[in-house]
Amino acid sequence: DNEDINKFIQNTQLSSHNNLKEVLEWIPYYKFCDITYIAENEYKANWIDGNINYWDESIQNWIREGQNMIVILKKLNNTKDITLLFDKIKTDYIFYGITQNPETKDYMMVLNEKCKKCNNICYSIHFQQNFNNWTSGNDDIDKFIQDTQISAHNDVKKALEWIPYDKFYDIKYIAENKYKANWRDGHIFDWDGKNKNWKRSQNIIAVLxxxxxxxxxxxxFINEIYIAYGITQNPETKDYMMVLSDICKKCNKICYSIHFQQNFNNWTSGNDDIDKFIQDTQLSSHKDDVKKALEWIPYNKLYNVEYIAKGGFGKVYKANWIDGNIIFWDNKYQNWKRIGQNMFVALKSLNNSKNVTLEFMNEV
Ligand SMILES: [Zn+2]
Ligand SMILES: [Zn+2]
Ligand SMILES: [Zn+2]
Incomplete structure (x- = not known):
């Protein structure tokens, strides 16, 4: 019933041509339900129809998306300067159209929050709209999780979640402070616009x-080599736990580093510096650089050990190595594939276990 508004809506429609992004509609008030107050002159509501997506030639009608989506209704104070307002509003919101409250006669803009960086409703917006529905009970952890969600934008893998402990079952001890568990819902991989919820992988094994x-x-989290899904809390011990996958963050698969890492508890040199040094070389092997990785080789894997000489760097021996060296991971046998069984190797005494890295770097 307002000439300015009619004219304005019509103009956006006439100038659309092949682009629906700038188009506004007149939306009757009865198309909204569950209207709730959020702030002065601002309401939240469900829009039954959802917004126009494209024109369907065969049925000669608009096809819509986002049925029952949550929208913001914001009072339009001045219908005279609507063009100016339109440009301002468009920088902060997605603008779908205009409606009128039949009781107050107020004209209301129908809006949706959008990400200024992506210029659309990216994953960060969906996460943000859910901030009030969860808490870890620890402000630092809440803040940390929220930050990963706000900076996710179009890469949902970057986001961590707060995962209630009761979402896990069959929790089994694997090592100190480490458990395996089944995660009923599984991790998020996309947003489901139809059901207004996250699409999840369902029933996966997670490491806590x-x-x-x-x-x-x-x-x-930065130093963790596994892809992380979120954080949970054991309600009995009150321990916060990282929820991890068995997939390498860098390679996006189970790479060599992961196979080595899963074996860390099965060997030790008896010297922390040497263990750490070997582990570091193994953790940096990743996809194809298995040559970078050193191993701890038990002495009984060597035979025919013969003294050769005392060189500049200490005593040198010659020996045969039963297993030979690793060339790749054999998925069928779930073990390392090796070549050069019984090969000759040289054994050189390591003079300074404090400075293993340097000694190996100087080795030709
Ligand atoms: Zn045209
Ligand atoms: Zn974004
Ligand atoms: Zn990797």
């Missing part, structure tokens, strides 16, 4: 690892 340092969570 105790978060030792709740103060510096960020670096704990």
């Amino acid at each position: 690892k105790k978060l030792n340092n709740a103060k510096d969570i960020r670096s704990v």
Whole structure:
């Protein structure tokens, strides 16, 4: 019933041509339900029809998407300057159309929050709209999870979630502070616009690892080689736990580093510096650089050990190595494939276990 508004809506429609992004509609008020107050002159509502997506030639009608989507109804104060307002509103919101409250006679803009960076409703917006529905009980952890969600944008893998402990079952001990569990829902992989919820992988195995340092969570997650899904809390011990996959973050698959890592508990040199050094070489092998990885080789894997000489760097021996060296991971046998069984190797004494890295770097 307002000439300015009619004219304005018509103009956006006439100038659309092949682009529906700037088009507004007149939306009757009865197309909204569950209208709730959020702030002065601002309401939340469900829009029954959803917005226009494209024109369907065969049925000669508009096809819509986002049925029952949540929209914001914001009072239009001045219908005279609507063109100016339109440009301003468009930078902060997606603008679908205009409606009128039949009781107050107020004209209301029908809007949706949008991401300014992506210029659409990216994953970050969906996460943000859910911030009030969960908490870890720890402000630092809440903030950390929220930050990963806000910065996810179009890469949902970047986002962590708060996962209630009761979503896990068959929780089994694997190592100190480490458990395996079935995760009923599975991790998020996309947004389901129809059901207004996340699409999830369903029933996956996750690793729960105790978060030792709740103060510096960020670096704990950065240093983790596995893709992380989120954080949970054991309600009995009150321990916060990282929820991890068995997939390498860098390679997006189970790479060599992961196979080595899963075997860390099955060997030790008896010297922490040497263990750490070997582990680091193994963790940096990833997809195809298995040559970078060193191993701890038990002495009984060597035979015919013969003294050769005392060189510049210490005593040198010659020996045969029963197993030979690793060339790749054999998925069929779930073990390393090796070549050069019984090959000759040289054994050189390691003089300074404190500075293993340097000694290996100097080795020709
Ligand atoms: Zn045209
Ligand atoms: Zn975004
Ligand atoms: Zn990797």
